[in-house]
Amino acid sequence: MRVIAVEGAGEAARLVMAEGAKPRPGAGQVLIRVAAASVNRPDVQQRRGLYPPPPDASPILGLDVAGTVVEAAGDVAWPRAGDRVCALVNGGGYADYCVAPAGQCLPVPAGLDLIQAASLPETFFTAWNALMVLGRLEVGEGLLIQGGASGVGLAAIQIADRLRGARIVATASSAEKRALCLSVGANHAIDYRDPGWEAQVRDLLPGGCDVIVDAQAGPTTGRQLDLLAEGGRLVLLASHAGRTGEVDTRSIVRRRLSLAGSTLRPRTAAFKAELATALRTHVWPLIEAGRVTTHVCATFPLDRAGEAHARMEANQQIGKIVLIVDPQQLD
Known part of the structure; x- marks a missing residue:
């Protein structure tokens, strides 16, 4: 699959397109075919070597995605293959496929597209x-x-x-x-x-x-x-x-x-699943009713992830920057 890799180190590090192995979901996980992934400041810090991922996390950048589940572990009741979801992940979002704990997945709110959905989880x-x-x-x-x-x-x-x-x-x-x-x-x-x-x-x-x-x-x-x-x-x-x-x-x-x-990334999947349940109960209905919105200020194709980072580092964004990974899912 295509992935965005970090080439170099420190301030000079840059993002390049590379090939990587397609991940497989383990117990309690699903595999998502990524349509869009949002850009977050921790991604920029990780690229610069200032925010190393936890030992059990993917080294690939990207903390939240939206797309379609293509495979689910046998112990997962929801989501299942074919479901459109957005998810908080520990890494791996800047790629064609990403593994997510099922408890950290949320349905795409009615009325939102996958670009908008990708902007929701981390924030x-x-x-x-x-x-x-x-x-x-x-x-x-x-x-x-x-x-x-x-x-x-x-x-x-x-x-x-x-x-x-x-x-x-x-x-x-x-x-x-x-x-x-x-x-x-x-x-x-x-x-x-x-x-x-x-x-x-x-x-x-x-x-x-x-x-x-x-x-x-x-x-x-x-x-x-x-x-x-x-x-x-x-x-x-x-x-x-x-x-x-x-x-x-x-x-x-x-x-x-x-x-x-408040750093969330090292917290357990169980804790983050509790947050997902609270959001699904209290916030998702407000999003579907149009009372809570998301603001996507810019999108970039996956191979221009470096430009997306530059925009964030310049503090030019107002709201969220989203990478488009699979345009076919956006039709």
């Missing part, structure tokens, strides 16, 4: 885990979402608005991105490059933020902890701004704050 699994599991977001709470126009940010805004009626402040770097955040449910959108962005958050959420979701961390961690209300929760999706940051531990203790990391 919605991540957003649900950050908001509902780690953030413990309650009805009407104040929420700050850093990078609201990312795929995860847009998913988190909609989950928080539709299911919790949260008071949502989103940050984004351009007027276009901020307008999109507002259009999907954020109450306010501000520019995180503005030196006064923290004062703006305090004005908009005067009682403090009950939950903050952020992917930058590093030196901004302490400042974000300062924005939390008593009992507030800061959930870090990644640490793009740096490995370390200075925090006031006494403030964490005194104000009963929580600081959590």
Whole structure:
């Protein structure tokens, strides 16, 4: 089968088309003929050598796919061969075929095509885990979402608005991105490059933020902890701004704050299956009703995966970038 391979290392690493062995599903797994695979920031980090895959994961890039099941293990009740699904995977998405744990598969929502479906799993699994599991977001709470126009940010805004009626402040770097955040449910959108962005958050959420979701961390961690209300929760999706940051531990203790990391990839298939069940129960009906949407800003054919990565590294995307692997399935 065709796969995208990483040639070279570090900043100079590039993506090239190569041939690889077609995988076979093991117990509890299915084999998907991939129609489309989304591009996520962890893919970029893995290509650069900064995010190695878990030992049991495919070394091929790609964390979520959509397509048609062509083979299922005997112990799998659903999905079965012929079913159209989208799935969260541990790797292997940038290829013609990909193995997925059955519990991490979800049906393609009615009304969505396979390109749109491919944009859903990584962002919605991540957003649900950050908001509902780690953030413990309650009805009407104040929420700050850093990078609201990312795929995860847009998913988190909609989950928080539709299911919790949260008071949502989103940050984004351009007027276009901020307008999109507002259009999907954020109450306010501000520019995180503005030196006064923290004062703006305090004005908009005067009682403090009950939950903050952020992917930058590093030196901004302490400042974000300062924005939390008593009992507030800061959930870090990644640490793009740096490995370390200075925090006031006494403030964490005194104000009963929580600081959590949310990396999903090493978690068990059973845990991710629980997230899939929650999404299928609470979010998929909203997608099918048109109340929750996905925003695909660009598509690239599989052999131009390098261009897709370059666009993400330039921070030019608004929403999701998707690779088209098998155009015939899109007809």
